[in-house]
Amino acid sequence: MSAAVFYESSRHEAYQLPAGILALAVHGAFFALLYFGFAWQTQPDAAMSVELWDSLPESVNAPLEVPLVEEVVQPAQPEKIAQPDIAQPEPNIAQAEPKVEQPEPKIAQPEPDIALPAEKKIEVKPVKKKPAKKADAKPVARKPVEQQAVEQDQDARIAQQQADLERAEQAAARGRLVNEYKAKIQNKITRNIVMPPGVSDDALAVFRVTLLPGGSILSAVKQKSSGNAAYDNAVERAIIKSDPLPLPPDPAMFKDFRILELKFQPRKAKE
Template identity: 30%
Template sequence: MKPATAGGPYKVPRQHDSWRSITLAVAMHAVLLLFLWIGVSWQNNDPVEVQAEIWDMKVQEAAPTPPPQPEPEPEPQPQPVEKAPPPPPVEAPPVPKEDPEIALQRIKKKKQEEAEKLKQEKLEQARLQKEEDDRLAKLEAKKKAEQKAKDDAAQEQREKDLAEQKAQKKAAAEKLAKEKAEKVAREKAFAAEMSRITGSAAKGSTGTAAQSTGGRVDGGYAAAIKAKIKSNLVYSSEDDSLTASYVITQLPTGEIIGVRKVKGSGSTAYDNAIENAIAKSSPLPKKKDGTVERELTLDFKLKEMH
C-alpha cells in the first residue's frame, strides 16, 4: 500500500485480493445463517415438565431460589462487504483534425455531385415533358385525321346524293320528253288515221268511222274493256270501297294514246295499279260493229275488279 502524497486527494488503495474478500464474505453469511437456525430451534424446543408441591400455609419456608438462566450469546454482526472501486473512465481518443485542403475538396465534390444530380433531374423532367407533348400531339393529329375522314365521307355522301338527284331529274326529264314525244307521235298518228277515215267517208265508205264521243257508251262494250283491264290488274286489298275514274283516249284501231285520271281513289297504289293495267290492255276491244269510242270514261270499283 502506497501512502497518499502530501497535498493530494485521498485515494482508496486498489485491492488485489478480491477473491479472498469474496470467500470471507461467504463464510460470514454461512455463520450468520447457522446462528439464526440454532436460535429458532432453541425457541421451538418442547416445554420442560414442572412439578409443584403444596405445603401448609402455616409452614412458612422460603421456596428454593430458581437456578440462574444462562444469558444468550450475542449474535455476531456481519462484516460489511467492501465494494470494488469503479473502473476509471475511459477517455475517448482525440479526434484528428481534418486537413483544410481535404475538407475543401470534399465540400467541392459534394457540391458537384448535387449539381450533377440537379442536372439529371432537369433532364429527366424535360424528357418526360417532351414525351407528354409528343403524346398530346399524336392524339390531336389522330382526332384531326378522324374528323377529316368523317368530313370527307360526309362530302362524298353529299356528292353522291347530289349525283343521284341529278340522275333522277335527268331520268324524269327524259321520261317526260319521251312521253311528250310519244304523245305527239300518237296524236300525229291519230290525226293521220282520222284524215284517212275522213277521206274514206267522203268517198262513201261506211262502217269504219269512229263514233261521236257525245253518245252513250254501250254497256256491253264498256264491260268488255273493263274485263280486259281487270285481267291485267295486279292489286290486292281488303278495302273494297276504293273507286277511281279515268278517261281513255284511243285510236280507231283500239290502241290507247292517252289516259287521264278524273277522280282518284285516295290510294296511290290502287291508282297506279289501274293505270298500269290500262296500259297493258292496249289495244282495247271494239264494238260488235268494229268501231270504237275515241274517248270513254270508265269507273273502276275495286269490289268489281276482283
C-alpha cells in the first residue's frame, strides 16, 4: 500500500510542477500585455497633446513668412505648362502641314476670283481677248508649217538650181567635147581635100554625113553645092578617104555624131 501511495503521490507531484510553471508563464504574459497595452495607449495621447501646443505658435509664424515667398517662387508651373505646350504644337504642326497641302489647290482657285473683282472692268476685256489669242495661236502654230513649206520650197529650189547647174555644166562639157571632135573630123577631111585650080576662097560646100558606131561613114550626101563641081567632088572624095572618122570614147555620145552637117571652104582650109 505504501509503495502504491508513494508512486501515486510522486506521479501527482510530477504533473503539478509543469502546470504551475505554465500558469505562471500565462499570467506573466497577460500582465505584460496589459502593461504594454496601457503604455501604448497613453503615449500617443501625450504626444498628440504636446505636438498640438508646439504646432500652434509655429503654424502662426510659418504662414506669415513662408507661404508668401513660396507662392511667389512657384513660377515652375508655367514652365511645366510651356513644356507640354511646345511638345504638343509640334505634332499639331505636323498634322496641320498635310492639311495645308490639301487646301493649297482650293486657295489657288479663289485667288483668281479675288483678282477678278479687283479689276472687273479691266479683266472683262482680256477675257474676251483670250479666245482671240487662241485664234491667233492657231496661225502661230500654222506659221511654222508655212515656214517649213517655204524652207522646203527653198531647199527644193536650191537643189533644182544645183541640179540645173550640174546639168548645164555637163551639157557645156558635152558641147565642148562634141565641138572638139567635130573640129577633129572637119580637120581630117580638110587635110584629105585635093584642091582643084580656080576655086574661089568664098566657095562653100555643105555635106550631110551619116556615121556608124565606131566612126565608120555610112553615107555622104551633098546638101549645098559650092558652085564649083570640081571642088564639090574633091570634098566628097576627101570625106570617103577619111573613113573612119574620130569619135569620143564614150559610146553614149554617139547620138551627137550619128548625123553631121559639115561645111567646107577653101579659105578656111588655107587658114
